[in-house]
Amino acid sequence: MAQLSAEQAYKLEYVHGAQLDALREEACDVRDHHWGKVITYSRKVFIPLTNMCRDECKYCTFVQHPESGNANIMTPAQVLTIVKQGEQAGCKEVLLSLGEKPELRYREARQMLAKLGFTSMIDYVVNICELILKETNLLPHVNAGTMDSAEFSKLKAVSASMGMMLETVSERLLEKGQAHFSCPDKVPATRIATIVSAGELQVPYTTGILVGIGETWNERVDSLVKINELHHKYGHIQEVIVQNFCAKDDTQMAEFPEPSLEDMLRTLAVARLILHPSISLQAPPNLQERYKDYIASGINDWGGISPITKDFINPERAWPQITRLAQATRECGYQLQERLTVYPSFLSQPTYVEPAIMQRLKQHCREDGLAEQQFIEQSLPTLKTAHQFESTTLYRVAL
Ligand code: SF4
Numbered sequence: 001m002a003q004l005s006a007e008q009a010y011k012l013e014y015v016h017g018a019q020l021d022a023l024r025e026e027a028c029d030v031r032d033h034h035w036g037k038v039i040t041y042s043r044k045v046f047i048p049l050t051n052m053c054r055d056e057c058k059y060c061t062f063v064q065h066p067e068s069g070n071a072n073i074m075t076p077a078q079v080l081t082i083v084k085q086g087e088q089a090g091c092k093e094v095l096l097s098l099g100e101k102p103e104l105r106y107r108e109a110r111q112m113l114a115k116l117g118f119t120s121m122i123d124y125v126v127n128i129c130e131l132i133l134k135e136t137n138l139l140p141h142v143n144a145g146t147m148d149s150a151e152f153s154k155l156k157a158v159s160a161s162m163g164m165m166l167e168t169v170s171e172r173l174l175e176k177g178q179a180h181f182s183c184p185d186k187v188p189a190t191r192i193a194t195i196v197s198a199g200e201l202q203v204p205y206t207t208g209i210l211v212g213i214g215e216t217w218n219e220r221v222d223s224l225v226k227i228n229e230l231h232h233k234y235g236h237i238q239e240v241i242v243q244n245f246c247a248k249d250d251t252q253m254a255e256f257p258e259p260s261l262e263d264m265l266r267t268l269a270v271a272r273l274i275l276h277p278s279i280s281l282q283a284p285p286n287l288q289e290r291y292k293d294y295i296a297s298g299i300n301d302w303g304g305i306s307p308i309t310k311d312f313i314n315p316e317r318a319w320p321q322i323t324r325l326a327q328a329t330r331e332c333g334y335q336l337q338e339r340l341t342v343y344p345s346f347l348s349q350p351t352y353v354e355p356a357i358m359q360r361l362k363q364h365c366r367e368d369g370l371a372e373q374q375f376i377e378q379s380l381p382t383l384k385t386a387h388q389f390e391s392t393t394l395y396r397v398a399l
Helices: 006-010 017-035 076-088 107-116 121-135 149-156 188-200 217-234 261-274 291-295 322-331 355-364
Strands: 038-050 093-098 139-143 161-163 205-211 237-244 280-282 301-305 335-339
Touching (some): 017 261, 107 121, 121 355, 188 217, 205 217, 217 261, 237 261, 261 291, 280 301, 301 322, 322 335
Parallel strands (some): 038 093, 038 301, 093 139, 139 161
């Protein structure tokens, strides 16, 4: 079927019951036609390089104010310790995630960076990527927020892929009392400009929407339509994440209602029908244990799952064990397969990845572009779950 237009999608806000079931079936047909009976995930380690950020999203528990005593920047040695553990556990991706430009707002961040020999976080990220490439066999995926062309160019030379959630195109959410008040990097035009820069530089890119942070249905649809437009222009969006807002204690949105399961299923199906079928549709499996419902709404990817580090952005939600996820996926008639941080269709386009990085990707992939899967969970009796690791892998640096 043709992709949904914004006008068609606006009318689906209250679709439910048999009509919602039919919509989800259409989404599954599109998914099956393009992606087959395979649901993918990326085996990764998560590196929260710094938890300082100049923004103040009202739902965030990741961010730490310098005065809290918990703010940190991980040292190269700390990063390498975790990445090498990941290498042992068969991971192929290092997700570098960090707050936005803390050095522009906080003296403490500038001081910590100076002790490491840098004046900008992006330059430090470049250095960390180089180190990962030199000392391990893993591939960096950089999630450093809003960036300009010069920053993308530096990082493209040392990473396989990058990403940043668009979250929403709603300007309303920047107003006082809303989720993105006092967040200069959450201005939709700035985030769209970042995705455009990634497109101009042909960076394999991940983006997505955050569902239920106060946006209207039409704004949610507009966000998906905007991502699709950018992909049509540049062709660089390899995956879109549809992530549900989770209310967290100690945040200003602790009492804010989370999106219902039906709302998520409706949004996933509409996303699958708005986006070009070649864009991977992902929903994180640790944020709502509804594997089968998500598969039955058109997703084809679970995103990055770590066998050794917890989800630092949503620390209260453990990653599912990969074997459990494989079982649930199999029960739906699909096969769980590991992929690399660069999707197969981008591996055949040399302009998207630097030659040295492409060489490493090729070492890790099979003929069809998915990952060589050497690891079977049962063969790792000592591998700990995310919960067990929680107290030992929360690295903090006091500089
Ligand atoms: S930009 Fe990211 S790290 Fe910074 S406050 Fe918002 S959600 Fe937290």
